[in-house]
Amino acid sequence: MRGWWERHRATVLIGAGTLAALLVAVLLGTGNRTSASHDPDNPGGTGAQAVARVLADQGVDVEVARSAAELEDADVGAGTTVLVTSPDNLGRSTARRLLAHAGASTVVVAGPGPGAVAALGVELDGATSVPDSPRSAGCTEGGLEVLSGLAVDVDLATAWPTTAGCFGGPDGWWLASADDGLLLLGAPGILENDQVLRADNATAALRLLGREDRLVWYVPDLADLSGDDGVSLRSLVPPWLLPAVWLCGLTVVAVAWWRGRRLGRLATEPLPVTVRALETTHARGRLYRDAADRAHAVHALRQHTRTTAAVHLQLPPQDTDALVRHVAHAVGRPTHEVAALLDDTAPPPGSDDELIHLATALAELDREVRAT
Numbered sequence: 001m002r003g004w005w006e007r008h009r010a011t012v013l014i015g016a017g018t019l020a021a022l023l024v025a026v027l028l029g030t031g032n033r034t035s036a037s038h039d040p041d042n043p044g045g046t047g048a049q050a051v052a053r054v055l056a057d058q059g060v061d062v063e064v065a066r067s068a069a070e071l072e073d074a075d076v077g078a079g080t081t082v083l084v085t086s087p088d089n090l091g092r093s094t095a096r097r098l099l100a101h102a103g104a105s106t107v108v109v110a111g112p113g114p115g116a117v118a119a120l121g122v123e124l125d126g127a128t129s130v131p132d133s134p135r136s137a138g139c140t141e142g143g144l145e146v147l148s149g150l151a152v153d154v155d156l157a158t159a160w161p162t163t164a165g166c167f168g169g170p171d172g173w174w175l176a177s178a179d180d181g182l183l184l185l186g187a188p189g190i191l192e193n194d195q196v197l198r199a200d201n202a203t204a205a206l207r208l209l210g211r212e213d214r215l216v217w218y219v220p221d222l223a224d225l226s227g228d229d230g231v232s233l234r235s236l237v238p239p240w241l242l243p244a245v246w247l248c249g250l251t252v253v254a255v256a257w258w259r260g261r262r263l264g265r266l267a268t269e270p271l272p273v274t275v276r277a278l279e280t281t282h283a284r285g286r287l288y289r290d291a292a293d294r295a296h297a298v299h300a301l302r303q304h305t306r307t308t309a310a311v312h313l314q315l316p317p318q319d320t321d322a323l324v325r326h327v328a329h330a331v332g333r334p335t336h337e338v339a340a341l342l343d344d345t346a347p348p349p350g351s352d353d354e355l356i357h358l359a360t361a362l363a364e365l366d367r368e369v370r371a372t
Contacts, residue, residue, distance in 0.1 A: 038085035038110050038191050040064055040217050045194035048085070051205050052217065058206065061214045068094050068224040071216065072101050080105040080214040085188075087116035089220035095119040098218065099182075105216075106143070106181050108208065111158070111188035122178045125239065126158040126186060127171045134199045139166040141177045146207040153199035154189030175208070294355050295348040305362045306342055309369045320344075331368040341365055 036042055040052035040062070056062045065071040076082060082102050084090070087109050090098070098107065099120070109116065117124055134153035139145065141164045152167055157174050165173025167187065174187040185208075190201040209215055288297040310317035313326050320343055328338040340346050341361055349355040 036086055036219065038188055039219060040085075043193065046192050048191040048193065050193045050196055051191050051202070051209070054202075054206060055210055055215060058210060059213070060210045062217060063215070064217045064219065066219045067221045068097050071098065071218050074216045075214070076102055076105050076216055077214075078104045079212045080216055081209055081212045082107045082216045082218055083209055084109045084218045084220065085111075085191075086219050087112040089222050089225075090116045090119050091225040092119050094220055094224050095121070102181070104181065106183065106212070108183045108185055110185045110191060112184055117178075117184070120178070120182065122182070122184070124160050124162065124176075124178060124184075126160050126184075128156065128158045129171065130155065131157050135167045135169055135174060137166045137204075138168050139175075140164045140168075141166060141183075143211075144175070144208075146211060147175075147204055150200040150204045150207075152187055152190050152201050152204050154187045154195055154201070156189065158186035160184050160186055294350075294352075297355065298348050298358060299344060301359055301362050302342055302344060305366050308366055309342075312369055312372075327365070327369060330372045331365065338365070 035044060035047075037046040038048045040048055041064070043049045052062055063074055065074050071082075082098070082105055084098065084107065090112075095116075109120065112120070114126070117126070131154060134151040135157075136151045137144075137147045137149065139147050144166050147166050152174070154174075159169060159172030159174055160176035160178065161172040162176040162178060162184075165176040165183075167174035172186075174185070176184045176186065178184050189195040190205045196202045196205065284300075285297070288294070306320065306323060307317050309315075309327050310323055313323075313330060315323050315326055317323065324335060324339045324342055327333075327342065328335040331338070341358070342365075349358055
């Protein structure tokens with residue numbers, strides 16, 4: 001046995017180390033991890049796992065609710081703060097359930113879009129921008145004195161034009177008091193792992209969410225939406241887009257009407273050059289020859305011969321039968337011979353030689369008619 005161990009000791013140690021590494025990877029991979037932004041279980045750059053763990057270490061009772069049912073089962077009272085992340089998953093029905101269950105507690109909604117704000121029953125239009133410098137608190141909301149003296153710095157922020165809030169500027173508040181107990185956090189970057197160490201972001205996040213002894217972290221689930229929570233395209237676009245489209249359309253119509261009146265009606269003018277009839281005849285002949293369209297060429301020759309004969313004999317050119325009879329009588333030829341030359345129902349020539357022969361016969365017939 002000792003000899004076997006000496007011979008296979010390295011193999012056994014490598015296998016045991018590999019097995020231990022696999023067990024650790026499996027244990028770490030089976031935890032509650034997600035890639036959703038501002039999620040307490042997301043260790044990535046946009047996650048909020050660092051803030052959630054620090055709050056728990058500071059004695060705050062952090063409870064995560066990932067559905068409307070779990071939120072309603074959570075103990076929410078006057079000493080509780082409710083943080084809502086992934087607010088785009090909120091619908092009208094889940095927003096009503098959230099506000100009804102929150103009661104007297106403070107509800108903080110992180111990074112709400114226009115659809116989430118409308119679902120919460122708030123009529124506000126936020127202005128999103130890329131800040132170029134930190135913004136100090138300057139709070140006017142009575143319950144947010146803990147944020148006084150702090151400054152936050154984020155990559156992207158939405159300002160809300162309310163009468164009270166924190167981190168204000170000319171475009172509105174990054175933390176806006178939208179209603180009694182309802183706060184809109186337009187700078188959710190203070191919760192993100194990648195931005196939490198900027199300026200006073202960490203302190204602001206901890207003071208905002210750790211004011212009470214209990215924090216319910218609500219992550220809405222799309223499965224909780226009901227049938228009347230449908231989102232229309234109009235609710236996803238800014239309110240100024242539809243009037244802008246109408247204005248652009250009216251502008252295009254006005255410009256078209258103005259340009260039309262300025263240019264006036266179309267005017268016909270003679271061509272700057274004169275094309276001789278002989279050149280036109282030669283050009284058409286070359287086109288007929290290139291296309292091998294003998295039937296079209298024969299029709300043009302017969303039409304010309306009928307027209308000149310009808311003019312000379314003072315007959316209507318449309319009545320081919322009458323024209324054939326009068327031409328045959330005038331030139332002293334049989335009627336069937338003249339009909340084979342002038343009538344379009346006669347078979348077209350099958351070769352260029354036959355076409356030349358027919359054209360010669362038509363020219364001879366035209367000379368005979370003119371001689372009468």
